[in-house]
Amino acid sequence: MSIEVIKPGLLSTLQDAGRRGYAALGVGRAGAMDESSWRLANALVGNRNGEAALEITLAGPTLRFRQDAVIAVTGGIIDARADDQQLLPWTSCLLPAGTLLRFGGMQHGCRSYLAVRGGFDAAPVLGSRSTDLHACIGPMDGRSIQAGDVLTVGEHATAPWFHSRKHVQALRWSLDPQPWLDYAQAPLALMRGDHYAALDDASQRALFAQRFSISKDSNRTGSRMDGTPLQLREPLELISEATLPGTLQLPPSGQPILLQVEAPVTGGYPRVGQLAAVDLPRMAQRRPGDAVYFRETSMDEAFQRLRECEESLRCLLQHIEQRLESS
Structure with a gap:
């Protein structure tokens, strides 16, 4: 399965959890800047192995899906249209083969994440499919996507929660982005x-x-x-x-x-x-x-908040998995 890049957007790169453990060799981490949103996008399409997603910055790309695809968009709230249909964020959506997905500007936040069932496939570099623009390593020789690129999607099973594949559709439920987006821009x-x-x-x-x-x-x-x-x-x-x-x-x-x-x-x-x-x-x-x-803040408070956030995220990921299985 493949996706053609018609327009690249302002800055769109493939990202996963990053290449951790190589700092002693002078290699930085890279990876998704908003890791929570990246993880939730993958969960909404049924990915469970840290698959790469597309990180979109401020203004998004235009993509043509050559085969049927199940996608999710999380992170910053961005305008997205599948052909002529407004696409719902923070839920699982089916795009039939031939669909043109157009992203516009970001209404809130700075970065959105497009996950596709099966994950974006690229040759791992030091165990990661993350793009490091600073070091020029990762997919596409460490650069952002460009018009004319073809993005490959990994092998995957059919999503059982969509029974028809003739039109764009979305689940009847979605996640609340409020806990994960800092609308109040608190300290x-x-x-x-x-x-x-x-x-x-x-x-x-x-x-x-x-x-x-x-x-x-x-x-x-x-x-x-x-x-x-x-x-x-x-x-x-x-x-x-x-x-x-x-x-x-x-x-x-x-x-x-x-x-x-x-x-x-x-x-x-x-x-x-x-x-x-x-x-x-x-x-x-x-x-x-x-x-x-x-x-x-103190180290103790920082660790406590991190533990609480990880527990909330773990519970939500589990809930998404169960909800998809029962859809």
């Missing part, structure tokens, strides 16, 4: 980093008080923050040390950079904070110009 939980104490007193206060906004220069490597510059008490001479997604670095400009999934594995800028892992998907859905406030 994000940040732990003090190794060099927090090197900030001057005013900057220490400002880190957890001022409004930052996401710069238009942000990408999958890092979200650049615009705001009143933060200042160090005195210049620091640092050697490069380990970094990871969520590390908040302070370059000489004084405008912090929050590293994302394509973060380099080491960096030499002061590390003034570390975002709680549970808030990384929320950060991934902030678009350029959106406000960001940080609130201080």
